Amino acid sequence: MTLEELKRQAELSLSDLGVHDEAGVTAKFAEARETMGRERTSLVSRSTDLHFPRRVREFRNLILARGHGLVARIKENWLDATPKHLKPAAGRAFNSLRIIAEELLEEESILNIAKLGKTLELEERLDLTLPGNRRPLGSLHPVTQMQREIEEIFLNLGFRIESGPEIESVYYNFDALNIPESHPSRDDWDTLYIDSRTVLRTHTSPVQIRAMEKYGAPLYIIIPGKCYRHDNPDASHSPMFHQIEGLAIDCDITFADLKGTLDFFAKKLFGEKVRTRFQPSFFPFTEPSGEVAISCIFCGGEGCRVCKESGWIEVMGCGMVHPQVLRNGGIDPEKYTGWAFGLGIDRFAMMKYDINDIQLFFQSDVRFLQQF
Ligand code: 2NL
Numbered sequence: 157m158t159l160e161e162l163k164r165q166a167e168l169s170l171s172d173l174g175v176h177d178e179a180g181v182t183a184k185f186a187e188a189r190e191t192m193g194r195e196r197t198s199l200v201s202r203s204t205d206l207h208f209p210r211r212v213r214e215f216r217n218l219i220l221a222r223g224h225g226l227v228a229r230i231k232e233n234w235l236d237a238t239p240k241h242l243k244p245a246a247g248r249a250f251n252s253l254r255i256i257a258e259e260l261l262e263e264e265s266i267l268n269i270a271k272l273g274k275t276l277e278l279e280e281r282l283d284l285t286l287p288g289n290r291r292p293l294g295s296l297h298p299v300t301q302m303q304r305e306i307e308e309i310f311l312n313l314g315f316r317i318e319s320g321p322e323i324e325s326v327y328y329n330f331d332a333l334n335i336p337e338s339h340p341s342r343d344d345w346d347t348l349y350i351d352s353r354t355v356l357r358t359h360t361s362p363v364q365i366r367a368m369e370k371y372g373a374p375l376y377i378i379i380p381g382k383c384y385r386h387d388n389p390d391a392s393h394s395p396m397f398h399q400i401e402g403l404a405i406d407c408d409i410t411f412a413d414l415k416g417t418l419d420f421f422a423k424k425l426f427g428e429k430v431r432t433r434f435q436p437s438f439f440p441f442t443e444p445s446g447e448v449a450i451s452c453i454f455c456g457g458e459g460c461r462v463c464k465e466s467g468w469i470e471v472m473g474c475g476m477v478h479p480q481v482l483r484n485g486g487i488d489p490e491k492y493t494g495w496a497f498g499l500g501i502d503r504f505a506m507m508k509y510d511i512n513d514i515q516l517f518f519q520s521d522v523r524f525l526q527q528f
Contacts, residue, residue, distance in 0.1 A: 162191045166229035169237045170246070178245040181238075185249035188230060189256055192219060196260045212261075219257050227257050298528040299398055299517055302505035303380050306400055309424045310378045313417070315402065318377045320363030322384070326353050328362035332484040333441040348384050348395070356384035359498060360401045361441065367403070368485025373492040374406040380501065391513045398501035403477070405487060405494030411444070411476055414495035418474060422450050425504075429456070433468055442475025442496060453507065469507070472499035 157165070165173055166188075175184050199215055202208060219226050231250060238246045296304070307317060330342055340346065341358060348356040360379040367377050380400045387393040404413065419432045430450050437447040449470045452463035459465040474497035479489035487494075502514050509528070511517075516524050 157187050157191045159191055159195050162188055162226065163229075166226055166233060169233050170242065171239070176242075178242065181234075181242055181245045182249055184234070185230075185246075185253050188226075189253055192226070192257060192260060216261050220261065227254055292526075295526075295528055297517070297525065298505050298509055298511075299501055301528065302508060303398065303400065303501050305425065306421075306499075306501065306504070307378065307380060309421055310402060313376075313420075315376045315378050315404075318363055318367045318379050319381055320360075320366050320379070322357055322382055323350060324355055324357040324362045326355060328365050329355050329357050329359075332365045332481070333361050334478050334480050334484070335440045339440065344386070346386055348386050358385055359383050360399045361496075361498070364401060364403045364496065365481070365485045368405070368482070368487050373487045373494075375487075375494070376404050376406075378402045389515055391515065392503075394502070394514050394518060396518070397514070399498055400501055401496060401498040403494060403496045405477065405482070405492050407492060409493045409495060411495065414446075414474055414476070414497070417495075418448055418472070418497060422448075422471075426450060426453050431457070434474075437473060437475075439473060439475055441478050441481045442473075443478045445473065445475035448472045448474055448497070471504070471507075472497050474498070 170176075170181065170184065173184065175181055195215065199208075199211055202211070205211070217225065222228060230253065235243075235246050235250045311317070326342075329347075330339070335341065347358050350356070360381050360383060363379045363381070364377070367375060367379075378400055379402075380398065382396055383399050384396055385393075387395050389395065402417075404417070415432075415434060422430050422432050430453065433449040433451075434446045435449070437445045439445045447470055449468040451457040452460060452467050452469055454460050454462045455467070457463075457467040459467050463469050474495065477494040477496050482489040482492060482494065502517055505511070505517070506514060
């Protein structure tokens, strides 16, 4: 019996087909099973065909679909409509037909072949001449880019990069740096305390003390990293910000070395035309201390809105390391002297990229970040 013949016969009752006894019932059902089996064999033999998965789906539909599938039609016309005396035989034959029909489609081989075919089918739909999907590449955060650029200059001068904990003891953050008990920066309103003896570091200086203890003199290091202060965020303040500090300790280090190094640094970073200006200042950990300004990189020193018509932009603090601070780091101030400086990386990045709000760095807005 061909498939077409089976389809036609499935629409007729057994008596219409001239089946009137048990033997006839068994034979008719057997014929149906054979036809389905043959159809499956011929299907599987074409399993490398690109349209195989679709054919499997159609075959499944043809046999098992509710209502119009062959099994459903046979149940309705050969089983349900069969006279009572043939029901037991028809029931048994139908059950075995149904189970075999399901098995025809549930064998692993046909499913696996169908899956394989599916990928072939997808590949067929792929147009390899189309341009590829663009995968957007990420980039380093602007603050990181600025940090790397500053690091590079000092690495080339022979400095090493050092790092340390962001959760720091009050001793390393304040005491060892000669910052008096009464200093306003220790206040709860300026410093984020974990407990009475532990803070989120307010600057990277504590790492300098740790490095002095660890390596002794001579010492040439820079320390980039995150710092924390109890500040409300605004265009120029963030409770988390980034600092780089530098420290040079050796025999006969003088303020002239400090000036020469920072002037070299400013010229490398902002261009050879840039000039530096040192003005006296005060920090508890340096003596003498200075404030460094560079000639305005926007107007060249003529005076503009950015430099408030002064021609200068203050960019960092510096000074000769206080003898007590050297001592606290285990270094003999009679043998060694040193200089140090500190600058805000975020502020440098704002200058370099002409950004007027520090908050933009920390909001993770891709529309902002993808510009760098
Ligand atoms: C500023 C000022 C500065 C230092 C940081 C320092 C560290 C040690 C000893 C001495 Cl361990 N000094 N660091 C020195 C002078 C200034 O930073 O305004 N930074 C943004």
